[in-house]
Amino acid sequence: MKPLQASAIKGNWATLLLPVNEDDSINYRELENEIDTLIAMQVNGIYSNGTAGEFYNQTEEEFDTISSILAQKCNAAGMPFQIGACHTSPVMAFDRVKRAVKWQPGAIQVILPDWSAPSMQEVINYLRVLAKAVAPVGLILYNPPHAKKRLVPEEFHQLKEAGINLVGCKVGGGDAQWYAAMKKWAPDISVFVPGHHLATGISLGAYGAYSNVACLHPGAAQQWYELMLFDMPRALNLEKWIQLFMSQYIAPYISTKGYSNQAADKLLAAIGGWANVGTRLRWPYQGIDESEVSKLRTIAQEMLSEFFILSEAEGPKDRNRLLLCRVE
Secondary structure, three states: OOOOOHHHOOEEEEEOOOOEOOOOOEOHHHHHHHHHHHHHOOOOEEEOOOOOOOHHHOOHHHHHHHHHHHHHHHHHHOOOEEEEOOOOOHHHHHHHHHHHHHHOOOEEEEOOOOOOOOOHHHHHHHHHHHHHHHOOOEEEEEOOOOOOOOOOHHHHHHHHHOOOOEEEEEOOOOOHHHHHHHHHHOOOOEEEOOHHHHHHHHHHOOOEEEOOHHHHOHHHHHHHHHHHOOOHHHHHHHHHHHHHHHHHHHHHHHHOOOOOHHHHHHHHHHHHOOOOOOOOOOOOOOOOOHHHHHHHHHHHHHHOHHHHHHOOOOOHHHHHHHHHHOOO
């Protein structure tokens, strides 16, 4: 596909979760089924090798296989996609982005070097080399809250001033003042925020989400995003329930039980039941036991009844009909 401009990178982008067999090998058949399902759900786009894709725990051959499968299926279906070429090693990341270009993604996601926090000049030097290697494809900077170097709005401006083709970023978001600063300093960068803050983010100027809510159910997350475009008050009300479910029932696995974000993402997918990915993570990381899924699914369906109604919608008219039929 053609390289995506910032204005075209928006909406609900679904992550490719990594199906892992009991022997820690990748289940490529289930990976293909997962991609087919995401395409059928007509999400705004698909991206590989984010945190939930366990990019940090793949061989280079596995990275190439995953990227190739995603590219073949998305190019055939006309589905926008991005390849995550993230690696904690700058040298390995450079190799990955160079190889990723051949699959013709709309954009390529990268992270900053993460063993030692780079200075701003080192960030510029690093991204300038990567951007040159992938041109004319643009870069998406995945700069999560746990990154050792977190950029502020003025620093995103410095990257653009340095001539780096940065078309988007994935960040933790902020308050209204932060959004105003991003609009001032980085008006031509597609800003993506966490999925469970998407309605608030869209109302303040975000473009979309590489979405943890899409882990729960990509189709429902897509319909929720489209709801934001014609009924923001209702979308914001649903966001309150999504955040309540996340804070009460998902976040404690991370904050008190010591599981990783990717473990929580796979748990969400198992609760949603839309793909046969499972909750297993690759060694040495631990997934959340699947015995937790059934009780959480019941809670989710009760607490987020409107969200799961959206999962049944096949288009705007059908979605609106389902929403109007909901008993308040």
